[in-house]
Amino acid sequence: AQSVTQPDIHITVSEGASLELRCNYSYGATPYLFWYVQSPGQGLQLLLKYFSGDTLVQGIKGFEAEFKRSQSSFNLRKPSVHWSDAAEYFCAVGDKAAGNKLTFGGGTRVLVKP
Amino acid sequence: DTAVSQTPKYLVTQMGNDKSIKCEQNLGHDTMYWYKQDSKKFLKIMFSYNNKELIINETVPNRFSPKSPDKAHLNLHINSLELGDSAVYFCASSQALGQPQHFGDGTRLSIL
Numbered sequence: 001a002q003s004v005t006q007p008d009i010h011i012t013v014s015e016g017a018s019l020e021l022r023c024n025y026s027y028g029a030t031p032y033l034f035w036y037v038q039s040p041g042q043g044l045q046l047l048l049k050y051f052s053g054d055t056l057v058q059g060i061k062g063f064e065a066e067f068k069r070s071q072s073s074f075n076l077r078k079p080s081v082h083w084s085d086a087a088e089y090f091c092a093v094g095d096k097a098a099g100n101k102l103t104f105g106g107g108t109r110v111l112v113k114p
Numbered sequence: 115d116t117a118v119s120q121t122p123k124y125l126v127t128q129m130g131n132d133k134s135i136k137c138e139q140n141l142g143h144d145t146m147y148w149y150k151q152d153s154k155k156f157l158k159i160m161f162s163y164n165n166k167e168l169i170i171n172e173t174v175p176n177r178f179s180p181k182s183p184d185k186a187h188l189n190l191h192i193n194s195l196e197l198g199d200s201a202v203y204f205c206a207s208s209q210a211l212g213q214p215q216h217f218g219d220g221t222r223l224s225i226l
Binding site: 032034036038041042043044045046049051088090094096098099100101102103104106107 | 118145147149154155156157158159162164169170172204206208211212213214215216217218219220
Protein backbone atom coordinates (compact mmCIF):
# COMPACT_ATOMS: atom_id res chain seq x y z
CA ALA A 1 0.00 0.00 0.00
CA GLN A 2 1.16 3.49 -0.71
CA SER A 3 2.21 5.83 2.07
CA VAL A 4 3.53 9.35 2.49
CA THR A 5 5.79 10.64 5.25
CA GLN A 6 6.41 14.25 6.11
CA PRO A 7 9.13 14.07 8.77
CA ASP A 8 8.74 17.63 10.04
CA ILE A 9 5.58 18.38 12.01
CA HIS A 10 6.47 22.05 12.53
CA ILE A 11 8.92 24.37 10.84
CA THR A 12 9.57 27.97 11.86
CA VAL A 13 11.24 30.22 9.33
CA SER A 14 12.00 33.93 9.23
CA GLU A 15 10.32 36.07 6.62
CA GLY A 16 12.56 36.34 3.59
CA ALA A 17 14.43 33.13 4.37
CA SER A 18 14.27 30.01 2.25
CA LEU A 19 11.97 27.11 3.03
CA GLU A 20 12.22 23.40 2.29
CA LEU A 21 9.57 20.88 3.28
CA ARG A 22 10.40 17.21 3.08
CA CYS A 23 8.20 14.49 1.66
CA ASN A 24 8.97 10.80 1.20
CA TYR A 25 6.58 8.38 -0.42
CA SER A 26 6.16 4.68 -0.90
CA TYR A 27 4.48 3.56 -4.12
CA GLY A 28 5.01 0.62 -6.43
CA ALA A 29 5.07 2.44 -9.76
CA THR A 30 5.71 5.95 -11.04
CA PRO A 31 3.59 8.07 -8.74
CA TYR A 32 1.41 11.07 -9.24
CA LEU A 33 2.65 13.52 -6.58
CA PHE A 34 1.04 16.65 -5.23
CA TRP A 35 1.60 19.42 -2.73
CA TYR A 36 -1.40 21.14 -1.19
CA VAL A 37 -1.58 24.09 1.21
CA GLN A 38 -4.27 24.60 3.82
CA SER A 39 -4.75 27.97 5.50
CA PRO A 40 -6.62 28.02 8.84
CA GLY A 41 -10.32 27.29 8.37
CA GLN A 42 -9.89 26.77 4.65
CA GLY A 43 -9.87 23.90 2.23
CA LEU A 44 -6.83 22.57 0.44
CA GLN A 45 -5.35 24.47 -2.45
CA LEU A 46 -3.17 22.73 -5.03
CA LEU A 47 0.36 24.20 -5.15
CA LEU A 48 1.86 21.92 -7.77
CA LYS A 49 1.83 18.43 -9.21
CA TYR A 50 4.18 15.92 -10.77
CA PHE A 51 2.92 13.38 -13.28
CA SER A 52 5.91 12.73 -15.53
CA GLY A 53 8.69 14.48 -17.42
CA ASP A 54 10.82 17.24 -15.94
CA THR A 55 11.55 16.33 -12.34
CA LEU A 56 11.63 19.97 -11.21
CA VAL A 57 8.10 21.35 -11.23
CA GLN A 58 7.00 24.91 -10.71
CA GLY A 59 3.85 25.80 -8.86
CA ILE A 60 1.86 28.77 -7.72
CA LYS A 61 2.99 31.36 -5.16
CA GLY A 62 6.66 30.89 -6.05
CA PHE A 63 6.88 27.26 -4.91
CA GLU A 64 8.75 24.49 -6.67
CA ALA A 65 9.31 20.81 -5.95
CA GLU A 66 11.80 18.23 -7.14
CA PHE A 67 10.97 14.58 -7.74
CA LYS A 68 13.87 12.27 -6.91
CA ARG A 69 13.03 8.69 -7.74
CA SER A 70 16.21 7.29 -6.18
CA GLN A 71 15.30 8.86 -2.84
CA SER A 72 11.53 8.43 -3.16
CA SER A 73 11.24 12.10 -2.32
CA PHE A 74 9.27 15.09 -3.52
CA ASN A 75 10.52 18.04 -1.47
CA LEU A 76 8.89 21.45 -1.68
CA ARG A 77 10.95 24.64 -1.74
CA LYS A 78 10.52 28.37 -1.79
CA PRO A 79 13.51 30.74 -2.01
CA SER A 80 12.02 33.59 0.03
CA VAL A 81 9.10 33.10 2.39
CA HIS A 82 6.37 35.68 2.93
CA TRP A 83 4.28 35.99 6.09
CA SER A 84 1.26 34.83 4.09
CA ASP A 85 2.96 31.45 3.55
CA ALA A 86 2.20 30.48 7.15
CA ALA A 87 -0.10 27.47 6.76
CA GLU A 88 -0.27 23.69 6.85
CA TYR A 89 1.34 21.90 3.89
CA PHE A 90 0.38 18.44 2.73
CA CYS A 91 2.20 16.13 0.37
CA ALA A 92 0.08 13.48 -1.35
CA VAL A 93 0.51 10.56 -3.72
CA GLY A 94 -2.22 9.61 -6.17
CA ASP A 95 -2.98 5.97 -6.88
CA LYS A 96 -3.76 5.67 -10.57
CA ALA A 97 -4.87 2.10 -10.20
CA ALA A 98 -7.33 2.83 -7.41
CA GLY A 99 -9.57 5.53 -8.71
CA ASN A 100 -7.12 8.39 -8.22
CA LYS A 101 -7.29 7.97 -4.46
CA LEU A 102 -5.00 10.46 -2.72
CA THR A 103 -2.93 9.33 0.24
CA PHE A 104 -1.76 12.27 2.30
CA GLY A 105 1.20 12.78 4.57
CA GLY A 106 0.60 14.03 8.09
CA GLY A 107 1.26 17.62 7.15
CA THR A 108 3.89 20.22 8.11
CA ARG A 109 2.85 23.39 9.85
CA VAL A 110 4.90 26.38 8.76
CA LEU A 111 5.23 29.37 11.06
CA VAL A 112 6.76 32.58 9.72
CA LYS A 113 8.62 34.93 12.07
CA PRO A 114 8.71 38.62 11.19
CA ASP B 115 -17.96 31.64 -8.27
CA THR B 116 -17.11 28.88 -5.81
CA ALA B 117 -15.86 25.81 -7.64
CA VAL B 118 -16.56 23.18 -4.97
CA SER B 119 -19.08 24.22 -2.37
CA GLN B 120 -20.15 22.36 0.73
CA THR B 121 -23.06 23.03 3.05
CA PRO B 122 -23.24 23.51 5.90
CA LYS B 123 -19.87 24.94 6.89
CA TYR B 124 -20.47 24.06 10.54
CA LEU B 125 -22.68 21.33 11.96
CA VAL B 126 -23.18 20.83 15.69
CA THR B 127 -25.44 17.99 16.73
CA GLN B 128 -25.99 15.34 19.35
CA MET B 129 -24.94 11.72 19.43
CA GLY B 130 -27.40 9.40 17.75
CA ASN B 131 -28.74 11.95 15.30
CA ASP B 132 -28.73 11.57 11.50
CA LYS B 133 -27.26 14.36 9.40
CA SER B 134 -26.32 15.13 5.80
CA ILE B 135 -23.61 17.23 4.20
CA LYS B 136 -24.08 18.45 0.66
CA CYS B 137 -21.44 19.05 -1.98
CA GLU B 138 -21.75 20.62 -5.39
CA GLN B 139 -19.12 21.39 -8.02
CA ASN B 140 -19.56 23.71 -10.98
CA LEU B 141 -16.34 22.72 -12.73
CA GLY B 142 -17.92 20.11 -15.00
CA HIS B 143 -15.76 17.42 -13.38
CA ASP B 144 -16.57 13.73 -13.67
CA THR B 145 -15.14 12.55 -10.36
CA MET B 146 -15.98 13.57 -6.79
CA TYR B 147 -14.57 12.54 -3.42
CA TRP B 148 -15.16 12.72 0.32
CA TYR B 149 -12.26 13.01 2.77
CA LYS B 150 -12.19 13.10 6.56
CA GLN B 151 -9.68 15.26 8.45
CA ASP B 152 -9.32 14.38 12.13
CA SER B 153 -8.27 16.59 15.01
CA LYS B 154 -4.60 15.93 14.25
CA LYS B 155 -5.09 17.20 10.68
CA PHE B 156 -4.71 13.71 9.21
CA LEU B 157 -6.62 13.43 5.92
CA LYS B 158 -8.09 10.16 4.70
CA ILE B 159 -10.18 9.28 1.66
CA MET B 160 -13.67 7.94 2.38
CA PHE B 161 -15.47 7.66 -0.94
CA SER B 162 -15.12 8.49 -4.60
CA TYR B 163 -17.68 8.61 -7.40
CA ASN B 164 -16.99 8.77 -11.12
CA ASN B 165 -19.98 9.73 -13.26
CA LYS B 166 -22.34 8.83 -10.41
CA GLU B 167 -20.75 5.41 -9.97
CA LEU B 168 -19.04 4.46 -6.71
CA ILE B 169 -15.38 3.62 -7.36
CA ILE B 170 -13.69 4.01 -3.97
CA ASN B 171 -15.21 2.87 -0.72
CA GLU B 172 -12.61 2.78 2.02
CA THR B 173 -13.14 1.03 5.33
CA VAL B 174 -15.78 3.42 6.52
CA PRO B 175 -18.63 2.37 8.87
CA ASN B 176 -21.82 1.67 6.94
CA ARG B 177 -23.45 4.48 8.94
CA PHE B 178 -21.86 6.68 6.27
CA SER B 179 -23.65 6.60 2.93
CA PRO B 180 -22.73 8.74 -0.06
CA LYS B 181 -25.29 9.63 -2.68
CA SER B 182 -24.64 11.12 -6.10
CA PRO B 183 -27.86 12.29 -7.79
CA ASP B 184 -25.84 13.63 -10.73
CA LYS B 185 -22.18 14.09 -11.48
CA ALA B 186 -22.15 17.63 -10.08
CA HIS B 187 -23.34 16.55 -6.64
CA LEU B 188 -22.04 14.15 -4.02
CA ASN B 189 -23.82 14.21 -0.68
CA LEU B 190 -22.79 12.43 2.50
CA HIS B 191 -25.39 11.08 4.90
CA ILE B 192 -24.39 9.91 8.35
CA ASN B 193 -26.68 7.82 10.57
CA SER B 194 -26.49 7.42 14.34
CA LEU B 195 -23.70 9.93 14.82
CA GLU B 196 -20.95 9.02 17.30
CA LEU B 197 -18.42 11.15 19.16
CA GLY B 198 -15.65 9.81 16.93
CA ASP B 199 -17.35 11.26 13.87
CA SER B 200 -16.30 14.74 14.98
CA ALA B 201 -13.97 15.96 12.25
CA VAL B 202 -13.75 18.22 9.23
CA TYR B 203 -15.19 16.61 6.11
CA PHE B 204 -13.88 17.76 2.74
CA CYS B 205 -15.46 17.28 -0.64
CA ALA B 206 -13.26 17.36 -3.73
CA SER B 207 -13.60 16.92 -7.47
CA SER B 208 -11.34 16.20 -10.42
CA GLN B 209 -11.81 16.37 -14.16
CA ALA B 210 -11.02 12.68 -14.52
CA LEU B 211 -9.20 9.92 -12.75
CA GLY B 212 -5.56 10.90 -12.28
CA GLN B 213 -6.18 14.65 -12.55
CA PRO B 214 -5.59 17.11 -9.68
CA GLN B 215 -8.38 17.37 -7.14
CA HIS B 216 -10.07 20.63 -6.19
CA PHE B 217 -11.26 20.86 -2.60
CA GLY B 218 -14.17 22.59 -0.92
CA ASP B 219 -13.71 24.61 2.27
CA GLY B 220 -14.82 21.75 4.50
CA THR B 221 -17.66 21.05 6.91
CA ARG B 222 -16.73 21.02 10.58
CA LEU B 223 -18.89 18.42 12.32
CA SER B 224 -19.01 18.52 16.11
CA ILE B 225 -20.84 15.84 18.08
CA LEU B 226 -21.99 16.75 21.59
